[in-house]
Amino acid sequence: MILRLLLRRCVPVLPRLFAVAPLVFFFLHLVPGDPVDVMLGESALPADKEALRLSLGLDRPVGERYFHYLASLTRGDLGESIGLRAPVWRLVASRYPATLELAAAAIVIAVSVALPLGIIAAARPGSLLDRASMAAALFGASVPSFALGPVLIVVFAISLGWAPVSGRGGAAHLALPALTLGVGMAGILSRITRASVLEALAGDYIRTARAKGLGRWRVLTVHALRNALLPVITVISLQLGALLAGTIITETIFAWPGLGRLTVDAIAARDYPVVQGCILAIGAGYVVVNTAADLLYALADPRIRHEGTRER
Amino acid sequence: MRGPVSADGAPRRPRSGPWWATGLALLALVLLASFMARGDPFTQRLEEDLRPPSREHPLGQDKLGRDVLSRLLYGARVSLGVGISVVLISATLGLALGGVAGTVGGRTDRIVMGVVDVLLAFPGLLLAIAVVAALGPGVTNVVLSLSLLGWTGYARLVRGQILSLREREFVAAARALGARPVRIAARHLIPNLAGLLTVQATFGIAGAIVAEGSLSFLGLGVPAPLPSWGGMLADARPYLLIAPHLTIAPAAVIAFTVLAINLLGDHLRDRWERASSR
Numbered sequence: 001m002i003l004r005l006l007l008r009r010c011v012p013v014l015p016r017l018f019a020v021a022p023l024v025f026f027f028l029h030l031v032p033g034d035p036v037d038v039m040l041g042e043s044a045l046p047a048d049k050e051a052l053r054l055s056l057g058l059d060r061p062v063g064e065r066y067f068h069y070l071a072s073l074t075r076g077d078l079g080e081s082i083g084l085r086a087p088v089w090r091l092v093a094s095r096y097p098a099t100l101e102l103a104a105a106a107i108v109i110a111v112s113v114a115l116p117l118g119i120i121a122a123a124r125p126g127s128l129l130d131r132a133s134m135a136a137a138l139f140g141a142s143v144p145s146f147a148l149g150p151v152l153i154v155v156f157a158i159s160l161g162w163a164p165v166s167g168r169g170g171a172a173h174l175a176l177p178a179l180t181l182g183v184g185m186a187g188i189l190s191r192i193t194r195a196s197v198l199e200a201l202a203g204d205y206i207r208t209a210r211a212k213g214l215g216r217w218r219v220l221t222v223h224a225l226r227n228a229l230l231p232v233i234t235v236i237s238l239q240l241g242a243l244l245a246g247t248i249i250t251e252t253i254f255a256w257p258g259l260g261r262l263t264v265d266a267i268a269a270r271d272y273p274v275v276q277g278c279i280l281a282i283g284a285g286y287v288v289v290n291t292a293a294d295l296l297y298a299l300a301d302p303r304i305r306h307e308g309t310r311e312r
Numbered sequence: 313m314r315g316p317v318s319a320d321g322a323p324r325r326p327r328s329g330p331w332w333a334t335g336l337a338l339l340a341l342v343l344l345a346s347f348m349a350r351g352d353p354f355t356q357r358l359e360e361d362l363r364p365p366s367r368e369h370p371l372g373q374d375k376l377g378r379d380v381l382s383r384l385l386y387g388a389r390v391s392l393g394v395g396i397s398v399v400l401i402s403a404t405l406g407l408a409l410g411g412v413a414g415t416v417g418g419r420t421d422r423i424v425m426g427v428v429d430v431l432l433a434f435p436g437l438l439l440a441i442a443v444v445a446a447l448g449p450g451v452t453n454v455v456l457s458l459s460l461l462g463w464t465g466y467a468r469l470v471r472g473q474i475l476s477l478r479e480r481e482f483v484a485a486a487r488a489l490g491a492r493p494v495r496i497a498a499r500h501l502i503p504n505l506a507g508l509l510t511v512q513a514t515f516g517i518a519g520a521i522v523a524e525g526s527l528s529f530l531g532l533g534v535p536a537p538l539p540s541w542g543g544m545l546a547d548a549r550p551y552l553l554i555a556p557h558l559t560i561a562p563a564a565v566i567a568f569t570v571l572a573i574n575l576l577g578d579h580l581r582d583r584w585e586r587a588s589s590r
Binding site: 138139141142143144145146147148150151153154158165241242244245246248249252253263264267268275279282283286 | 434435436437438441442445518522525526529530531532541542545546548549552553556559560562563564566567570571574575578
């Protein structure tokens with residue numbers, strides 16, 4: 001049954017994955033402006049421009065280029081980096097683990113802050129604790145990572161000396177970037193957790209549980225939370241895209257050697273095959289992770305798990 | 313989604329209280345200050361680079377000796393200007409496309425919503441980076457790329473609302489009275505959409521300001537010497553150790569501006585939810 005669920009959830013994702021490729025291609029190739037001009041500068045010699053145009057295959061019509069690009073993609077070929085003289089897939093593969101490490105740490109931080117905060121707020125709606133934690137949550141959701149990151153460096157790395165300023169290493173290196181990336185998600189998530197626990201607490205089964213004589217805390221954690229978690233999981237999966245894209249900023253701030261920094265470096269160097277590969281890789285990661293979250297959602301909710309099997 | 317309701321029927325979401333007013337006041341202050349600022353954000357004094365706050369320069373001077381306060385205030389105009397332009401363009405686009413999809417239905421609906429689904433399947437910032445990387449930096453290009461991607465949320469909202477409003481009695485009544493589709497849209501659908509659209513647009517301004525800041529921080533947004541908050545934070549990065557004031561001031565201003573707009577958005581949403589649950 002799990003297998004059938006897996007198939008039903010994964011098959012619709014494939015077209016989306018394939019939609020990534022043309023989207024990235026057309027954005028980079030059809031917008032006005034000659035990439036060769038951007039790469040070499042407008043003052044470059046016409047002969048040099050022509051040579052680069054030929055070597056990039058830009059002299060051929062767009063349609064042909066597109067099919068050539070798709071054909072190489074199906075072979076797993078992302079092209080060759082112009083500046084780094086290496087296959088794009090190898091560059092992407094070497095940077096992906098660092099980005100995943102950062103994103104995973106950020107999620108762990110966000111969830112371990114947001115769940116308790118949201119539950120505590122929902123337990124006593126309207127109380128001072130509720131207001132304070134929701135004010136903190138809104139602030140967390142509002143402060144952009146490119147503002148938070150440098151401030152965290154000034155306070156925790158430079159003034160207090162608790163963590164290194166930049167680079168990748170052990171847990172100490174991970175702390176500040178993960179915090180920078182996780183705070184926004186924590187803010188959004190705790191607001192959703194609060195709303196969703198409140199909604200669950202209004203259900204009839206909660207009244208039944210209370211009437212049975214169960215303690216307030218037990219009702220909250222066992223009965224309400226279980227049902228409240230479904231929207232929370234959905235929001236986590238929706239936030240993952242922003243999180244993966246956010247690694248671009250966070251990795252730039254902390255000189256974290258991941259995919260995001262590779263993207264920024266490639267944009268600065270006008271290394272379009274690498275830009276294309278990175279965006280494709282992040283986009284694909286997003287789609288895969290979203291599907292995984294979808295599966296998790298189905299596993300957590302029997303109503304979704306059995307959907308479509310009953311009619312048979 | 314309506315919030316839970318307690319025994320007496322009052323919504324349990326805590327009222328946003330005076331916070332939204334604080335937010336609005338903060339925003340007004342930033343705007344007012346940006347137009348009243350007398351300092352010049354462009355004058356360079358290279359011999360006075362990286363100076364800490366002083367009486368003449370309350371927030372210090374940057375790497376080229378420019379007055380940080382003036383640049384922050386001028387940057388407010390840039391950031392808020394970009395935010396508002398993006399929302400105006402993308403909300404108009406979204407209203408038009410979502411409206412057409414919702415009213416016409418059929419194949420048009422499928423095409424528009426197909427495009428929305430594909431665009432929403434990707435992290436927005438990533439696409440914005442791709443578009444701006446291709447177009448090149450510049451205020452117009454930033455507005456263009458963010459609007460190009462921003463309309464999808466509005467389109468989805470408008471279409472969904474139209475589909476549900478269409479089933480309501482007052483629309484059916486208007487149709488039975490022989491009102492034409494354009495009249496129904498103008499007199500019945502759009503006024504009912506306005507509240508929700510305003511809420512989304514308010515959060516949209518905050519989102520666009522953060523997106524512009526992110527692009528500028530990466531060097532892909534507002535080009536130098538035009539000041540922008542994201543660009544100022546990027547410029548300050550090499551001097552975190554010797555001139556932290558260059559980082560603290562813009563970081564605080566952008567954080568509080570976004571917070572102020574979000575407070576306002578929360579308030580508008582609460583009001584809309586209360587009004588529609590009545």
